[in-house]
Amino acid sequence: MNWQGILVYAENYSGSINRASFELLGKARELIPKVGGDVYATVVTNKESVERHSKELVAFGADKVIVYTVEEMLLPNPVVHRVALINAISYAKPRLVLVPATPWGRSIAPRVAAAIGTGITADCLDVYIDENGDVVQVRPAFTGNIIAHIKTLTNPVMATVRPGVFPLPQPRYDRKGEVIVRDVSVPNADSVKVLGVSKKKAVKLSEAEVIVAIGRGVKSKEDVKLFEELAKALKAQLACSRPLVDMGWMERDRQVGFSGSIVKPKLYIALGISGAPQHIAGMKDSKYIIAVNIDQSAPIVKYSDLVVIGDIYDIAKKLLHALKSSQF
Amino acid sequence: MDIVVLIKPTPDITKVKFDVEKGVVDRSSATLEINPFDLYAIEVAKRIKRLFGGTITSISMAPPHAEPALRDAIARGVDRAILLSDKRFAGADTLATSYTLAAAIRKLGHFDIILCGEKSVDGDTAHVGPEVAEFLGIPHISFVTRITSISRDTIVVEADFGDAYYEVELRLPALVALSRPVIFKEEFVEPSMPRVSDVLRAKRARVEVWNADALSDVANASRFGLAGSPTRVVKAYYALEKGRNARVVRGDEGVAAILNALRELGVVL
Ligand SMILES: Cc1cc2nc3c(=O)[nH]c(=O)nc-3n(C[C@H](O)[C@H](O)[C@H](O)COP(=O)(O)OP(=O)(O)OC[C@H]3O[C@@H](n4cnc5c(N)ncnc54)[C@H](O)[C@@H]3O)c2cc1C
Numbered sequence: 001m002n003w004q005g006i007l008v009y010a011e012n013y014s015g016s017i018n019r020a021s022f023e024l025l026g027k028a029r030e031l032i033p034k035v036g037g038d039v040y041a042t043v044v045t046n047k048e049s050v051e052r053h054s055k056e057l058v059a060f061g062a063d064k065v066i067v068y069t070v071e072e073m074l075l076p077n078p079v080v081h082r083v084a085l086i087n088a089i090s091y092a093k094p095r096l097v098l099v100p101a102t103p104w105g106r107s108i109a110p111r112v113a114a115a116i117g118t119g120i121t122a123d124c125l126d127v128y129i130d131e132n133g134d135v136v137q138v139r140p141a142f143t144g145n146i147i148a149h150i151k152t153l154t155n156p157v158m159a160t161v162r163p164g165v166f167p168l169p170q171p172r173y174d175r176k177g178e179v180i181v182r183d184v185s186v187p188n189a190d191s192v193k194v195l196g197v198s199k200k201k202a203v204k205l206s207e208a209e210v211i212v213a214i215g216r217g218v219k220s221k222e223d224v225k226l227f228e229e230l231a232k233a234l235k236a237q238l239a240c241s242r243p244l245v246d247m248g249w250m251e252r253d254r255q256v257g258f259s260g261s262i263v264k265p266k267l268y269i270a271l272g273i274s275g276a277p278q279h280i281a282g283m284k285d286s287k288y289i290i291a292v293n294i295d296q297s298a299p300i301v302k303y304s305d306l307v308v309i310g311d312i313y314d315i316a317k318k319l320l321h322a323l324k325s326s327q328f
Numbered sequence: 329m330d331i332v333v334l335i336k337p338t339p340d341i342t343k344v345k346f347d348v349e350k351g352v353v354d355r356s357s358a359t360l361e362i363n364p365f366d367l368y369a370i371e372v373a374k375r376i377k378r379l380f381g382g383t384i385t386s387i388s389m390a391p392p393h394a395e396p397a398l399r400d401a402i403a404r405g406v407d408r409a410i411l412l413s414d415k416r417f418a419g420a421d422t423l424a425t426s427y428t429l430a431a432a433i434r435k436l437g438h439f440d441i442i443l444c445g446e447k448s449v450d451g452d453t454a455h456v457g458p459e460v461a462e463f464l465g466i467p468h469i470s471f472v473t474r475i476t477s478i479s480r481d482t483i484v485v486e487a488d489f490g491d492a493y494y495e496v497e498l499r500l501p502a503l504v505a506l507s508r509p510v511i512f513k514e515e516f517v518e519p520s521m522p523r524v525s526d527v528l529r530a531k532r533a534r535v536e537v538w539n540a541d542a543l544s545d546v547a548n549a550s551r552f553g554l555a556g557s558p559t560r561v562v563k564a565y566y567a568l569e570k571g572r573n574a575r576v577v578r579g580d581e582g583v584a585a586i587l588n589a590l591r592e593l594g595v596v597l
């Protein structure tokens with residue numbers, strides 16, 4: 001009865017489970033008929049939340065929930081989560097371990113893989129079972145230029161999976177599941193002390209439905225206001241390319257791309273952005289892409305659905321005018 | 329302080345050619361240079377050295393033609409550059425790469441802090457730093473955006489956990505993986521081009537090359553390279569080929585087209 005089933009690591013360092021964990025449970029339910037065994041979820045939580053979190057994880061698809069309870073203070077401590085995940089793996093002996101490819105997940109999961117000596121694949125866009133019954137992981141490499149399909153020869157197969165690539169399943173609170181409460185002792189938990197939240201994120205672009213993104217086509221920090229106004233009129237989030245962050249005109253959290261956020265909105269409007277590969281890597285999976293640029297040969301043209309050749313100031317002002325006038 | 333910097337020589341992603349048919353990378357099409365994120369690791373290392381003294385040693389696992397990238401590291405302020413290069417290291421995935429890097433660090437003997445980049449532009453995993461820390465049995469912290477303070481025994485950093493930035497204190501020795509932009513105390517860290525005199529000095533400097541045998545007393549050779557790699561690429565293809573065939577419009581017609589699209593997508597009524 002070894003190396004069966006799928007274990008999903010439910011990310012919870014703040015007191016609420018990251019929704020990407022639920023997406024992975026949905027995927028696990030889809031894969032489980034081909035893998036065999038149960039869908040496990042494991043979560044580190046404080047005593048008060050054990051019931052709430054287990055119910056949630058069962059509702060989203062877990063058959064069994066492996067729970068580790070810790071003092072509130074230790075919840076955001078990665079050392080504790082590392083030990084818990086190793087323990088959960090040795091208990092469940094799953095064939096596949098799925099972890100959200102958030103900064104947190106990409107920090108914990110590789111340590112666990114190294115500790116147990118198994119292979120791990122980063123930032124996957126898909127996971128499927130091939131005709132031989134092997135787990136195949138699909139991931140981008142070379143700043144998104146290459147897509148690779150990867151198999152792992154060791155057990156368990158471990159993967160961090162990009163948030164938002166699988167749909168959020170419909171929770172069913174009438175689902176039944178087993179809750180297994182386990183204990184771990186954490187040696188060296190004090191080698192890492194989490195002192196607290198130092199700064200909230202200005203925005204979570206990965207969850208935005210509509211994004212207005214500006215690039216070096218914007219000429220001064222003052223001018224950012226015009227595009228902020230346009231974003232507001234469209235109930236969109238304002239985002240940017242990297243140079244605007246480097247110049248200090250925009251916050252780091254608003255940068256889209258390889259070294260910023262990966263986004264997948266319903267609509268992405270790129271204003272004065274040339275479309276460097278590092279920017280494209282962050283937004284190419286948006287459902288509909290509009291680009292405004294004075295240069296028809298800009299690379300962004302290739303990745304867009306609608307391209308307007310023109311001045312971003314001119315277009316933004318006219319759009320604002322139209323949106324405010326009575327015809328809308 | 330004995331500072332180790334992990335530097336990955338990587339191709340410039342905007343210059344490298346991809347074989348669109350085979351989905352492979354023509355590695356001879358671009359020279360190797362220091363992974364852009366690792367430049368921040370070098371800069372932070374220099375600031376730590378300024379405060380405490382000590383040496384900065386860089387370690388890279390790469391083919392022999394990565395040597396110019398290591399000279400660049402020396403020109404930028406690394407005291408000692410080690411290139412791990414051997415056919416037996418080839419084909420390594422993150423597990424084998426980290427195992428080998430950790431072995432080399434162990435071979436160095438004493439160290440106080442290891443700095444590396446958040447991720448590499450080719451491997452793109454962000455997994456190597458944490459795996460190295462695991463193999464060495466030391467704490468680590470990834471996605472660091474600020475070094476708040478550092479003493480001989482501890483470092484306090486601000487790290488991006490995903491939902492928020494957290495303040496974290498680590499006991500040294502530890503591994504710190506740096507994002508960008510990164511702040512050292514109150515100052516923005518921006519890598520700058522090395523001076524000509526430093527480039528000339530680096531030309532004459534020694535780059536140490538270690539092969540698999542050099543690590544035989546600290547590692548098990550069966551865990552190097554492809555043999556030590558549990559993951560296998562079974563298929564690869566070029567991802568950016570399919571364009572979207574954009575409709576291209578100009579001027580005021582453009583404004584109308586955008587408004588139309590906004591309506592069709594339900595963004596405005
Ligand atoms: C390791 C690494 C990571 C990186 N990560 C990222 C990342 O995450 N995100 C990112 O964005 N970049 C990233 N970059 C930078 C990237 O390579 C480009 O430099 C950057 O994306 C360019 O930004 P841009 O398109 O705004 O500027 P430019 O390339 O200068 O393009 C400006 C565009 O605006 C157009 N324009 C100018 N004026 C007007 C006007 N009045 N009206 C209409 N159009 C106008 C121009 O025709 C041009 O196409 C990274 C680079 C490296 C090396």
Ligand SMILES: Nc1ncnc2c1ncn2[C@@H]1O[C@H](COP(=O)(O)O)[C@@H](O)[C@H]1O
Nearest residue numbers: 335389444445447448451453454455456
């Ligand atoms: N072959 C290597 N040699 C030296 N350092 C490396 C190597 N591979 C990865 N690293 C380090 O690990 C970081 C993360 O890389 P990656 O896991 O490939 O995204 C890089 O920024 C480097 O600092």
